[in-house]
Amino acid sequence: MSSTAQPQPLPLMRLRLATLLFPPLGLLLLWLAPASILRKLFGTLFIGFYSLLYAALIVAALVKFAGLQIEWRGGFGPSLTWNKTVPDYDAVEASRAQQAKAATTPAARSTSTYWADFRGPKRDGHYQEQSINTNWTGGLKELWRQPVGGGYASFVVANGLAFTIEQRRNDEAITAYDLETGREVWAHKYPAMFAESMGGDGPRATPTWHDGKLYSLGAVGHLICCDAATGKVLWQRNVLDDSRSANLMYALSGSPLVVDEKLIVLAGDPGATGHGVVAYHKDTGEVLWKAFQEKQAYLSPMLVELAGERQIVFASAFNAVGLSPADGKELWRFPHSVQYDNNIAQPIVFGPDKLLLSAGYGKGATALQIGRTADGFAATQLWHNKFLKNKFASSVLLDGHVYGLDEDILTCLEAETGRRQWKDGRYGYGQLLLASGHLVILCGDGALALVKATPEQHIELARFPAIKGKTWNHPAIADGKLLIRNSVEMACYDLSAADAQR
Numbered sequence: 001m002s003s004t005a006q007p008q009p010l011p012l013m014r015l016r017l018a019t020l021l022f023p024p025l026g027l028l029l030l031w032l033a034p035a036s037i038l039r040k041l042f043g044t045l046f047i048g049f050y051s052l053l054y055a056a057l058i059v060a061a062l063v064k065f066a067g068l069q070i071e072w073r074g075g076f077g078p079s080l081t082w083n084k085t086v087p088d089y090d091a092v093e094a095s096r097a098q099q100a101k102a103a104t105t106p107a108a109r110s111t112s113t114y115w116a117d118f119r120g121p122k123r124d125g126h127y128q129e130q131s132i133n134t135n136w137t138g139g140l141k142e143l144w145r146q147p148v149g150g151g152y153a154s155f156v157v158a159n160g161l162a163f164t165i166e167q168r169r170n171d172e173a174i175t176a177y178d179l180e181t182g183r184e185v186w187a188h189k190y191p192a193m194f195a196e197s198m199g200g201d202g203p204r205a206t207p208t209w210h211d212g213k214l215y216s217l218g219a220v221g222h223l224i225c226c227d228a229a230t231g232k233v234l235w236q237r238n239v240l241d242d243s244r245s246a247n248l249m250y251a252l253s254g255s256p257l258v259v260d261e262k263l264i265v266l267a268g269d270p271g272a273t274g275h276g277v278v279a280y281h282k283d284t285g286e287v288l289w290k291a292f293q294e295k296q297a298y299l300s301p302m303l304v305e306l307a308g309e310r311q312i313v314f315a316s317a318f319n320a321v322g323l324s325p326a327d328g329k330e331l332w333r334f335p336h337s338v339q340y341d342n343n344i345a346q347p348i349v350f351g352p353d354k355l356l357l358s359a360g361y362g363k364g365a366t367a368l369q370i371g372r373t374a375d376g377f378a379a380t381q382l383w384h385n386k387f388l389k390n391k392f393a394s395s396v397l398l399d400g401h402v403y404g405l406d407e408d409i410l411t412c413l414e415a416e417t418g419r420r421q422w423k424d425g426r427y428g429y430g431q432l433l434l435a436s437g438h439l440v441i442l443c444g445d446g447a448l449a450l451v452k453a454t455p456e457q458h459i460e461l462a463r464f465p466a467i468k469g470k471t472w473n474h475p476a477i478a479d480g481k482l483l484i485r486n487s488v489e490m491a492c493y494d495l496s497a498a499d500a501q502r
C-alpha cells in the first residue's frame with residue numbers, strides 16, 4: 001500500500017516572529033514555505049506595509065535617542081544624517097574674537113571691483129577677469145578656512161574685501177572679510193531671524209557692491225546701504241513695508257540690482273494692494289517707483305538688452321517679465337509658473353532677442369524670442385523641453401551651448417534648438433560658474449569639481465572635498481581666488497593660472 005506525502009502546515013509562529021523582528025527574513029521564509037501563490041502575494045503585501053512601519057519606527061528611535069537628523073538637501077525627499085549642516089555660533093564667535101585680538105595693520109589690498117555683483121558682472125556666472133588654473137591635480141591650494149554664520153548668500157568682492165550676509169544667532173550680520181587672509185574687517189548686526197524647516201534658516205540674498213557702497217537685503221525685508229570700507233550704515237528701509245507685501249514662504253532671496261541711479265529690489269507677495277518691485281534711489285533710499293502687482297519668486301533681477309531695449313528681466317511666481325528701468329513699466333510677459341511658485345534659476349540671454357528660462361519641479365526649459373510689435377513688445381516661445389530642470393542652480397552659456405544641472409546631473413543643451421548634447425555626472429544640488437572654458441562646480445556636498453565646457457562629451461577633470469555639509473551657496477571668483485561657503489564654514493582657494501606654474 002502506497003501513501004502520498006502531504007504538505008506540512010505553514011509554520012505560522014516562526015514566520016510571524018521572523019516578520020516581527022526582521023521583515024526581510026519573514027518575506028524570505030514566506031516564499032520558501034509550501035503555501036499557495038495567492039497566500040504568498042497577500043503575505044508579501046502585508047510584510048511590505050509592515051516593513052515601511054518598521055523602518056519608520058527604527059528611524060524615529062534613532063532620531064529621538066541616537067542623534068540621527070533629517071535634512072533637506074534638494075532631492076525628492078529628506079536625507080538622514082548624523083551631521084546636519086547647521087552653524088556653530090560658538091565657533092564663529094571664538095574665531096572672530098581671536099582675529100580681533102590678533103589684528104594687525106592690513107597689507108595693501110587689491111583695487112579690483114570685478115566681482116561686485118551676484119554671479120559676476122552680468123549676473124551670468126562668467127568669470128573673465130583673468131585665466132584660471134585648470135590643473136587641479138591634488139586639488140587646489142587652500143589659502144584660508146574658517147567657520148561662518150548661517151544662510152545661503154554668496155560673496156561679492158571689491159577693493160580686496162569679500163562681502164556676504166549671514167545669520168549670527170538671532171541677528172543677521174552683513175560682513176566684510178579681507179580677501180587675502182579671511183580676517184573679518186567689519187560686521188553690521190541687527191535683530192532678524194528667518195527660520196524654515198525645509199529650506200533652512202538665515203538670509204538668502206547676496207549683497208551688491210557699487211561705487212563704494214554695499215547694498216544688502218535680509219530674509220525678512222531689511223534693505224541696508226553701508227559704506228563698504230567701514231560698514232557704517234548710510235540708509236536703511238524695509239522692503240516688505242514699502243511694497244505692502246507679505247514675505248515669501250522661503251524668504252526674500254533676490255540680490256538688489258543697481259541700474260543708473262536706482263536700486264531695484266524684488267519684494268514678496270503684494271496681494272491685491274501692494275507691489276512686487278520697488279526702485280530706490282541708490283544714494284538716499286528714497287522710493288522712486290513701485291511696479292508689478294504680482295507675487296515674486298527666488299531669483300535676482302538682471303539688467304539685459306533684448307530686441308534693442310535695455311530692460312530689467314526676472315521671473316516672478318507666475319510669469320517671466322521685462323520692465324523698463326526708468327519707471328517700472330511692463331514691456332512684456334510670458335507665463336512661467338512652477339510648482340510651489342519656485343522660480344529660482346537666473347534667465348540666460350543667448351541672442352540679441354532670445355532668452356532661456358529653466359526650473360525644476362518638473363517644469364524644464366523654455367526658450368523665448370522677444371520681439372517688437374506695434375504696441376511695444378511680445379514674447380514668443382521658440383521651444384520647450386524637460387532636458388534641463390534647474391532646481392536651485394543657474395546655468396551658463398558658452399558658444400551657443402547651455403551647461404547646467406538637470407536636477408543633480410550635469411547637462412549640455414544647444415541653446416537655439418534645445419537639443420541635448422549630453423547628460424552625465426552627478427553633482428548634487430550645487431552651483432556652477434564658467435571660467436577659461438571650464439565649469440567650476442561647487443557640489444551639493446561641498447566638493448569642488450572641474451569639468452571641461454565642451455558639447456562633445458562630459459569630461460570631468462578633477463573633484464576633491466572642499467567644505468563639509470549641505471552646500472547650496474553660489475561660489476564666487478575674484479582676483480584669481482575662489483570663495484565658497486555654506487552654513488557652517490567658508491574657504492578660499494587659489495585659482496590663479498600663476499599658481500599652476502609654482
